[in-house]
Each structure stands twice: as C-alpha cells, then as structure tokens.
Amino acid sequence: MFRSWLLIAVISLSVPAFAQETTLDIEQSSNHYIRDDLFVFLHAGAGRNYRILGSVEAGTPITVLQHNREQEFTEIRDNEGRRGWIETKFVSDQISRRELVPLLTERLAQTRSGTQGLQSENQRLNQQLNDARQQVSKLSAQVSEQEREIKKLSQQVDESEQKELVRWFTRGGMVAGAGILLGVILTYLPKKRRREDQWM
Template structure:
C-alpha cells in the first residue's frame, strides 16, 4: 500500500514537472498590490512570504492546471504565485524612473537645440549685419562713382564747348585770312594796270 502511494506521488510530481514551462522570462508583480507567495502551485500550499508591487521577478515555469507560476524574486527565493498577478510589461515602479530619465534626456537635448539655435541665429544676424554693412558700402561707392561720372560728363561737355569755340575761331580766322588775301588780290588787279606805263603805238603817230 505504501509503495502504491509513493508511486502515485511520484507520478503526480513527474506530471506536474512535465506540464511546467521551463523558459525563464522576466515578469512584473502587479502594481496595485503586494502579494503573498506560496511554497507550491496552489492555494493549499503554505505562505512563505511576500513580493512587493511592481517588483521584477523571473518566471521559471507555469502550472496550467492551477494557473500558478513559479518565480524567482530579487532575493533569490523560488516560490509560487497566481499567474494572474504577473504582468508582461514593466511596472510603474520601473517605468517611472525610465520615463524621468527619458524626460531629462529630451530636456537636455531640447536645451542643447535651443542653445544651438540661438547661436546660429546670432551668427546669422551677424552675417546679415555684415551683409547690410557691405551693401551700404557698395551703395555709397556706387553713388560716389555716379557723382564722379556726372562731374566727368560735365567736364567733357565743357571741353566740347571749348573745342567748338576754338574750331569756330579757327574757321573765322581762315575766313578772315582768305578774305584778306582775296581783297588784296582784287586791289592789285584794279590798281596794277594803272601803275604800269603804257607803250605808245608808233603806228598811231604815223
């Protein structure tokens, strides 16, 4: 009789072992409670302690008949807990520091971006100011050249007027010289015959 009972217990233990999943994965205790853990996969096993809400534990196996999960907590204890009290996602206890770190990282990046943007804006303003200065200098130089061109044009116009006056004066002088020569020639033509004595015609006297 004792052998039969021992064999049955052995088979039951082996059956439980076969039905357990042995892949070790991380699970998290539900955030809304601190739960008791037991020494075996069922309510009939004694309570051996507690695990804190949000604590990360390692899932060792599950019992599909009792829906209990075998876990190893952060203290190294191997116990059993109802499978419904485990979550796949990290708890708020874990996620809040992560989110805070992400917020800090993003805030630092934003501050760096803001600083970089301000620096670039200042550089662009300096470049624009420099460009405005260069543009103003070019405008002033252009105006100066325009004024110089106007003065030079006036000088050219004045020189052309003087040249025209000189040309007219030269033409008038040539006209005067030509008129004088013509007048002298005309006078010579008029008075020269009277100044030369005429020969008497012998045939006339005879």
C-alpha cells in the same frame, strides 16, 4: 512563530479578493512584473497549500519559468534569484510603476537637457542671424554710398566730355574764322605788276 505563519497564511488567502484577473496565456520570459497594487507570497509549489518561501513586493521584475494552467500558478525567479510559485493573476507583462518612474524621470531629465541644448542652439542661431542682418545692413549702406559715388563720377565725366566738346567746337570755330578772315585779307591786297607791264 505559529501566529506569524498563521497571519501570513490569512493574508495570502485574502490577497486574491483585491487582485484583478489577467490572461492565463503568459509566455516564458524575463519581461514580467508583480502587479503594483499588492505583494504576493512565494510558494514552494503550484498551489496555496505549499510552503511559503517569502513574499515578492509589487513592481518587482521577475522571470517566468513555467505555468501550471490547472492550478493557475506560475513558477518565477525574482530579482534576488529566488525561485517559487505565485498565482498567475498577479503576474503582469506591463512594466511596474517602481521601474517606470525612474525611467520616466531619466527621460524627462534627458528631454529637459535636450530642450536646454535646443534653446541654447536657438539663441546662438538667433545671434548669428542678427549679426548677419547687421552685416547685410552695413553692406547695403556701403553699396548705396558706392552707387552715389559712381553717379557723381559719371556726372563729372559727362560734364568733362561736354566741356571738351565745347572746347573743340570753339577751337574749330576760331580756326575757321581765322581762315575766312585771312582769305578776305588776301583778296583785298594789291597785286604786284609784272615787269612786262612796266616796259610797255
């Protein structure tokens, strides 16, 4: 038992050599984490000479309760509800990799899902666009056919009007010719003598 506590104490004293320095101005909040590159021991007081209550793994979210600037220790509460003191340099306000990876994985899944949704929507819109283009092409063909039909009917109407005009001119000419011929005939017909002319 003594050997295990001695081993824990030796590890506790050797950890600071591998830790990086951080700012001492740590505000009280729950948005803090144990740095990812280590695990630290939870002490009963603000110093290494206090009893070790346990260890806190790297990346564990913690709540900062208070800070001892002289000893450079911070009182925390971990995600299991344990309270204790750890060295301030092991506290970070950056989200840990252990917490960040699931968030990034979830965001990646959401992004992929959104991308698939957008691709599906894009395919649907492309299909609608192709259908609309086909419909426009079909309507354009119908319009061209109707224009040809209208042109044909217009030509038929023009031809009918010309024929009717020729017919009226022909009839008028025939009537005029008949009138002239009748006038000539009437001119050359012998006139009847009057009775008075006969008595004389």
